[in-house]
């Protein structure tokens with residue numbers, strides 16, 4: 001009897017897992033696109049269909065350079081791809097069949113707006129029969145805030161380390177050379193999506209990279225380049241966005257991508273509600289860290305922040321400054337904040353402390369006006 005129960009349970013688990021594996025690709029979970037929860041329809045796969053890039057259900061931080069669909073049979077005229085949104089086709093130029101006849105592609109208009117796209121295709125074979133299919137992807141350029149902004153660099157390095165691309169998501173300028181170097185004992189590859197067709201941007205396919213080996217490529221065209229390692233295709237993914245600087249203001253990217261906490265004021269230089277991970281990160285940087293010890297019950301604190309601290313941060317033009325409003329002796333104060341006050345010997349609310357390169361360089365319990373904030377911050381941030 002026990003054996004039978006075990007068998008039934010085992011079978012149920014197998015069916016459950018099988019169901020999950022089969023359907024998770026068919027119906028991807030709803031995703032946020034520009035702040036709106038978006039549901040992707042089930043794709044329709046034509047005969048001989050294998051894969052496509054962008055992937056069905058993906059949300060991209062920039063416009064794809066092209067849409068590519070892979071098949072396991074010889075494509076023929078008049079195979080065609082349409083990239084549709086609100087009835088408009090954002091394909092640029094015609095559909096091209098690759099030389100090996102196993103993929104067709106269509107470049108995408110780089111001025112395509114954010115939103116949900118439906119790719120409709122007609123795949124035709126040497127016997128003149130055709131089959132249709134469709135899938136969806138979305139563009140949300142707000143996602144660029146999670147990319148590391150390296151647009152000032154002419155040459156950047158991505159390490160293949162601990163079975164990851166590090167950094168995995170980067171934003172670069174046109175003409176930038178990207179070098180991938182394998183730091184792991186395990187051999188890796190750099191492969192353009194999809195897996196295993198590797199057709200999206202075929203120049204971005206390396207040979208096997210053993211420890212110490214490298215692969216380089218210059219990116220000349222704007223757009224997004226999703227890629228992976230074909231030896232670790234399930235987990236090891238990266239993405240490159242090539243932008244020309246108009247994607248969004250650089251300063252907004254550089255701090256939004258680095259700090260998780262709530263921004264209270266500031267554009268170039270953020271003033272954040274204190275949290276330890278952002279503070280630790282700021283300490284490791286070469287930025288001037290400005291701490292303001294604030295108590296909710298303190299009228300001077302309220303007046304000083306609203307009339308002087310916040311407007312000063314809003315006026316700062318440098319991105320070499322990070323501020324934190326730290327709760328002190330009030331009901332919002334947490335243990336990290338208590339520890340920080342103790343570390344700097346803070347004895348009064350509305351005390352400010354400046355830290356640079358891990359060193360305390362100023363401590364003042366006085367009340368400052370906006371001009372005093374700007375002059376002190378600019379003076380200390382300019383010092384090495």
Ligand SMILES: [Cu+2]
Pocket residue numbers: 163187188189229230231232236
């Ligand atoms: Cu790998």
